[in-house]
Amino acid sequence: MSSKVILLSSDRLGAGDAELGRSLLETFFVLLEQRDEKPAAIFCVNRGVFALTDESFASIHLGKIADAGVPVLACKTCVDHYGLEDRLTTGEISSMSAFLDLAAEHEVLTLA
Numbered sequence: 001m002s003s004k005v006i007l008l009s010s011d012r013l014g015a016g017d018a019e020l021g022r023s024l025l026e027t028f029f030v031l032l033e034q035r036d037e038k039p040a041a042i043f044c045v046n047r048g049v050f051a052l053t054d055e056s057f058a059s060i061h062l063g064k065i066a067d068a069g070v071p072v073l074a075c076k077t078c079v080d081h082y083g084l085e086d087r088l089t090t091g092e093i094s095s096m097s098a099f100l101d102l103a104a105e106h107e108v109l110t111l112a
Helices: 018-034 046-052 058-067 076-082 096-105
Strands: 004-008 041-044 072-075 092-094 107-111
Touching: 004 046, 004 096, 018 058, 041 046, 041 096, 046 058, 046 072, 046 076, 058 072, 072 076, 072 096, 076 092
Parallel strands: 004 041, 004 107, 041 072, 072 092
Antiparallel strands: none
16 A cells, blocks of 8 residues: 555545445545555545545544655645635645656555
8 A cells, every 4th residue: 555645536435325425435544544554645636625624524534644644635726626725624735746746656546
C-alpha cells in the first residue's frame, strides 16, 4: 500500500444507494486506518473533498490516517467550488500540480 496514492473522487463508495456508499467509504478508511502499511498519500477531488468535512464519518478516520503521517490532501479548485474551506475538519488544501507529482512517483488507486 505504501507505493500507492489514493485518489478519492466522491464522498461515497460506488454508484448505488447513497447511504450505503457513505457507509462503505467509512468502512474502507476504518480498515485502512488499522493497517500497519499506509498509502503514500490520499488526494481528494470533486465531491471527495466532502469526506474531509464533518458531514462525513470518514473524516474521523481520515484525520487519524493523517495523524499517522499520511498526507491527506484536498484539491483547492474543488474546495473553492463547493465553498468548503472553512468546513474542512482534516487534511490540507493542495493543488492538482501536487497530485501530478504524486502520480508520477506512485501508482494511483482511484475510489469513486
